[in-house]
Structure formats: C-alpha cells, structure tokens
Amino acid sequence: MADIKRIYFIGIGGIGMSAVARYFHSKGIRVSGYDKTETPLTKALVAEGIPVHYEDAVEQAPKDADWVVYTPAVPKEHTELNFYKENGYPVMKRSDVLQQITESSFNICVAGTHGKTTTTTMIAHLLRDSGYGCNAFLGGIAANYDTNFWSDANDVCVIEADEYDRSFLKLSPDIAVVTAIDPDHLDIYGTEENVRKAFAEFAQRLKPGGLLIRKLGIGKELSAARIWQYSLQNNSANAYAANIEIKGGGYVFDAVLPTQLIEGVQLHMGGMHNIENMIAAITVASSLNIDKDKIKKAVASFKGVKRRFEYIIPPDPEDGNGLVFIDDYAHHPEELRALINGVKTLFPTRKCTLIFQPHLYSRTKDFALEFAAVLSLVDKVILLPIYPAREQPIPGIESNIIAEKMEGGDPVIMTKDELLHWVGNDFLKEGNKELGDVIITAGAGDVDKLVGVIKNSLEKIK
The missing domain is CATH 3.40.1190.10 (Mur-like, catalytic domain)
Structure with a gap:
C-alpha cells in the first residue's frame, strides 16, 4: 500500500465503503468515487475533499487509479466497473482492502x-x-x-x-x-x-x-x-x-x-x-x-448511532404523554422485535405507530410470515413499497404479502407521498389524546429521507 497514490471507489456512498475511503483520504491518498444517488453521506465526503459523481460514465472515471475498490452491491453490468476489469486495473472488494489495512x-x-x-x-x-x-x-x-x-x-x-x-x-x-x-x-x-x-x-x-x-x-x-x-x-x-x-x-x-x-x-x-x-x-x-x-x-x-433507536423527537421529561418520534435501521424481523419491545418497555401505555419500508424482494419473500408476526405487535403499521437496493423485482412479491399475513397492527399500504399526507393530516385525528403517541420509522432503504419532513409535520401537531 505504500506505493498507492490514487484510489477510486465504485459505490463510495455505502456506509462501509465510505469508512475505507475516509481512511485512505486521512493518509493523504487521492480518493474519489461514484455512487448512484447523492445522499447526506456523499455530500459529507465531498465537503471533506473527496470528489463524487453520480453517473455511470467511463469518461468521468479516473484513468490513473492505482486501485479500484467496489462494493458487491454494484450490478455486474456497471460500465465503469467493467472498464476497469477489462483494462487490467487492480480491482478489489472493500473486504480485500480492509484485510490489507x-x-x-x-x-x-x-x-x-x-x-x-x-x-x-x-x-x-x-x-x-x-x-x-x-x-x-x-x-x-x-x-x-x-x-x-x-x-x-x-x-x-x-x-x-x-x-x-x-x-x-x-x-x-x-x-x-x-x-x-x-x-x-x-x-x-x-x-x-x-x-x-x-x-x-x-x-x-x-x-x-x-x-x-x-x-x-x-x-x-x-x-x-x-x-x-x-x-x-x-x-x-x-x-x-x-x-x-x-x-x-x-x-x-x-x-x-x-x-x-x-x-x-x-x-x-x-x-x-x-x-x-x-x-x-x-x-x-x-x-x-x-x-x-x-x-x-x-x-x-455515548450519544448513540444515527438510525439506531435514534430519538428524532425525544420524550419530554415534563410531559409524560408527549409525542415521541424514533427512527431505526431495523430491516430484519428480529431487529424489529427488539425495536418494538424496547419501545413498549419505555412507553408501555402509549399508542405505537410503525412506518416500515421492507428492504429487498428476497428478504421480504423469505421472511414475510416473520415480518407479519412481529409487526402485529404494534397498534398501527404503515407499509411502504419494497426498497429494491441491488435486486430486480420478484413477481408477486410486494409489501402486501406481509399485510395479508398480519393478525394485528391494522396494516395500511401507502406510497411515500400518501404517507407524508397522512402524517400531516390524519395522524392528528387517530392519535392517542389521553396517553400520547410513539411514531417509528424503520427500514434500511431510503425511508430515512422522509424523517425530516415527518418531524416537521409532527412538531406542528405538537
């Protein structure tokens, strides 16, 4: 690694990839990368001096890269990745680089x-x-x-x-x-x-x-x-x-x-x-x-980890019935179970509304019954469409296969726009006036992009 002068990251906006990119940047190595969408994390990388672009375009990819690091989540047909492979560049996964570090x-x-x-x-x-x-x-x-x-x-x-x-x-x-x-x-x-x-x-x-x-x-x-x-x-x-x-x-x-x-x-x-x-x-x-x-x-x-039982609107010590808003990365049935049990332990009398975005068609297919069982533990569930990430759709696999198996939770399927409208309007009517509410957003996709808008609506309700 002592001879490395420039490294290019394909999928630099991934949480694990960005950590490795930051490592090399801290060592004075020129680092740049590609990701498919701009996020708060990629914006932070750019602000730190790491250029990022968002088009799969070979002309934007550096030709003097000593190493090319990619995430397995990048599709096989990715133009830049194939360019580097076909032209003999040292191409490796993040795990290979972490092994060397x-x-x-x-x-x-x-x-x-x-x-x-x-x-x-x-x-x-x-x-x-x-x-x-x-x-x-x-x-x-x-x-x-x-x-x-x-x-x-x-x-x-x-x-x-x-x-x-x-x-x-x-x-x-x-x-x-x-x-x-x-x-x-x-x-x-x-x-x-x-x-x-x-x-x-x-x-x-x-x-x-x-x-x-x-x-x-x-x-x-x-x-x-x-x-x-x-x-x-x-x-x-x-x-x-x-x-x-x-x-x-x-x-x-x-x-x-x-x-x-x-x-x-x-x-x-x-x-x-x-x-x-x-x-x-x-x-x-x-x-x-x-x-x-x-x-x-x-x-x-310790202040916690963003999107791990993160209080967006924390409990008010002076108002035992005040609104609480929690955001969490939970995307597996057992993670959801731990999240829900944690909320019920802290706020046993409050009505709990959980907004869940399933992550991956394959995971939804494999664990539909388990998701349905654990989501049935809360008072109300709003299911967003499945976030595909690296996957292509699987015929017949949508969020409704979870809702159809639920025995509780009063499930409703909404688009993101419908959700934001519901929070800003109907949530006030359905709230628990006497004992207060807890609202949770959960999932590993892009549901976190809605958190700020939801928070603004909830603070108006408060």
Missing part, C-alpha cells in the same frame, strides 16, 4: 446478523473516550463524532465485520464479538445452516490467544480457546446487567463482568437490547484493562 494491527471485530453496528460503535467510543485510542471502521454514523471512521496513533482497529458476501472471513480478529446469528442474506448463503457455518469459520479466524465474546445462547458451534459469554440479565453468562432501572428514556444498571463490577452505569439510549449491546462493549473495554471509572464515564457520554 488490518493485517498487522490489533483487531476487535464485531459480527452478527443484527446489533453489530451499535456494538461496534459503542466499543470504538469507549476506547476513544477513555483515551485508549483506536482506528474505527463503523457501519453507522456515530452521533458523538458525526462520522463512521476515525484514526488514532494506537495501532488498534475496531471493525464492523459484515457477513454479507462472506466479507468478514477476510479479517483476523484478536477479539471477536458475535451479537446474533439469525438466518439472513439467504440470497448469498442459501440456508440457515450455511449462515451458521460462516460464523463458525469467522470464529476460527481468531489469532492464537484471541478472545471470543459471544451472546449467551447463540453460536454454540463457535469455538475458541478463550470464550466469554454476555447476556442482558442472565447471571449464568460471564457478563450481564443487574439492577436495571428506566430513567429519562434511557437506563441505569450495574455491569457484572468476568473480572469486576461497575455500578450505576448510565446509558442515555432507548431499547433494552442496547443495554445488552453495551454489556458486550464494556466487556471488551474491561478485557483491555481500561479503568472502570473511565468506562463508566464513556458510557454516560
């Missing part, structure tokens, strides 16, 4: 079909805030720093280990954290058994003497010489939370760890699952012998 560093790698972005960001924040220091490659935007990447003189990397396209099998962890193993990305893996085999292989990539930290009750096929297990409250785990109290839209708890007890930890973030994620993060920090008072202070200062 982290070959000689101490690596903390967080994998899981859900929970990994939040947990990775928590770990990176604890290391940064405590003064331990790390290089962070995140799959989300850390609210504390408004970025998904930062560097540090300490040669320690905290990396979100993505199971999509088996990318995480390129990494070599010193500490591996596994948060969940649920069937997902079946378009890649085919079966749940193959997903589990890949996670077992990830655990085998631990360096000699490495530590595997896995959630209690999952991944028994994951083996390592050193294993710690964590849990929300199960005291048969090596690390868990005790004496949990709800406080101001967040929690206070004691962290019971393999080697110590940290009392009165304050987490200013909703969702009981996020206590569990933080227990995993605290366990990592404790394994590095970071002082417990520094850990406690870092947890209290």
Whole structure:
C-alpha cells in the first residue's frame, strides 16, 4: 500500500465503503468515487475533499487509479466497473482492502446478523473516550463524532465485520464479538445452516490467544480457546446487567463482568437490547484493562448511532404523554422485535405507530410470515413499497404479502407521498389524546429521507 497514490471507489456512498475511503483520504491518498444517488453521506465526503459523481460514465472515471475498490452491491453490468476489469486495473472488494489495512494491527471485530453496528460503535467510543485510542471502521454514523471512521496513533482497529458476501472471513480478529446469528442474506448463503457455518469459520479466524465474546445462547458451534459469554440479565453468562432501572428514556444498571463490577452505569439510549449491546462493549473495554471509572464515564457520554433507536423527537421529561418520534435501521424481523419491545418497555401505555419500508424482494419473500408476526405487535403499521437496493423485482412479491399475513397492527399500504399526507393530516385525528403517541420509522432503504419532513409535520401537531 505504500506505493498507492490514487484510489477510486465504485459505490463510495455505502456506509462501509465510505469508512475505507475516509481512511485512505486521512493518509493523504487521492480518493474519489461514484455512487448512484447523492445522499447526506456523499455530500459529507465531498465537503471533506473527496470528489463524487453520480453517473455511470467511463469518461468521468479516473484513468490513473492505482486501485479500484467496489462494493458487491454494484450490478455486474456497471460500465465503469467493467472498464476497469477489462483494462487490467487492480480491482478489489472493500473486504480485500480492509484485510490489507488490518493485517498487522490489533483487531476487535464485531459480527452478527443484527446489533453489530451499535456494538461496534459503542466499543470504538469507549476506547476513544477513555483515551485508549483506536482506528474505527463503523457501519453507522456515530452521533458523538458525526462520522463512521476515525484514526488514532494506537495501532488498534475496531471493525464492523459484515457477513454479507462472506466479507468478514477476510479479517483476523484478536477479539471477536458475535451479537446474533439469525438466518439472513439467504440470497448469498442459501440456508440457515450455511449462515451458521460462516460464523463458525469467522470464529476460527481468531489469532492464537484471541478472545471470543459471544451472546449467551447463540453460536454454540463457535469455538475458541478463550470464550466469554454476555447476556442482558442472565447471571449464568460471564457478563450481564443487574439492577436495571428506566430513567429519562434511557437506563441505569450495574455491569457484572468476568473480572469486576461497575455500578450505576448510565446509558442515555432507548431499547433494552442496547443495554445488552453495551454489556458486550464494556466487556471488551474491561478485557483491555481500561479503568472502570473511565468506562463508566464513556458510557454516560455515548450519544448513540444515527438510525439506531435514534430519538428524532425525544420524550419530554415534563410531559409524560408527549409525542415521541424514533427512527431505526431495523430491516430484519428480529431487529424489529427488539425495536418494538424496547419501545413498549419505555412507553408501555402509549399508542405505537410503525412506518416500515421492507428492504429487498428476497428478504421480504423469505421472511414475510416473520415480518407479519412481529409487526402485529404494534397498534398501527404503515407499509411502504419494497426498497429494491441491488435486486430486480420478484413477481408477486410486494409489501402486501406481509399485510395479508398480519393478525394485528391494522396494516395500511401507502406510497411515500400518501404517507407524508397522512402524517400531516390524519395522524392528528387517530392519535392517542389521553396517553400520547410513539411514531417509528424503520427500514434500511431510503425511508430515512422522509424523517425530516415527518418531524416537521409532527412538531406542528405538537
């Protein structure tokens, strides 16, 4: 890598791709890229001095690129990608580049079909805030720093280990954290058994003497010489939370760890699952012998991850029945379950309206019954059309196949325009006047682009 002068990224607006692009930019290497649409993230890259264009046009692609990095989400017929392949440029996936970046560093790698972005960001924040220091490659935007990447003189990397396209099998962890193993990305893996085999292989990539930290009750096929297990409250785990109290839209708890007890930890973030994620993060920090008072202070200062149980309109401490608006990236049935359970725990008497945008035709097809079951847990569900991402439509697969299987949730299918009209007009009539409302937007597509408009309408209602 010492000889690299210019790198071109195809799909630079992806959350993982942009982190790697920022890494090279921080090293003084010329970085530019393509993405199909302009987003707040691509605008941020441009503001940082990384040019981005939005047309698949060979004439705009640099001909002096030393490396070309692409995301597997880019379609095979992409003109620029094929130009580079046909003309002998070094073309590689993001996972190959991340492998090279982290070959000689101490690596903390967080994998899981859900929970990994939040947990990775928590770990990176604890290391940064405590003064331990790390290089962070995140799959989300850390609210504390408004970025998904930062560097540090300490040669320690905290990396979100993505199971999509088996990318995480390129990494070599010193500490591996596994948060969940649920069937997902079946378009890649085919079966749940193959997903589990890949996670077992990830655990085998631990360096000699490495530590595997896995959630209690999952991944028994994951083996390592050193294993710690964590849990929300199960005291048969090596690390868990005790004496949990709800406080101001967040929690206070004691962290019971393999080697110590940290009392009165304050987490200013909703969702009981996020206590569990933080227990995993605290366990990592404790394994590095970071002082417990520094850990406690870092947890209290953690502002969360954008689009992970993110309060767009937070609970009003003076109005117990005021409107609350939460945005979340949840796009798998189990992620939605954790989100909904978290909301119900914090706001048990309020009417909950969930706006959900299904992500991928294949995932909707594979999990229609599971989506229907979990969405039935809320008072009202609004389903947007499926966000296709990298996929072509599958005949007969639309959002209505979820609605038809729901037994509760009063489902309604709306376009984005219909949704915005409904929020600005009908939502006021349907609201819970006595006990207040919680409204949630969820999904991994482009539903986040509606959040600002929805917020403006809701604040008028307030």
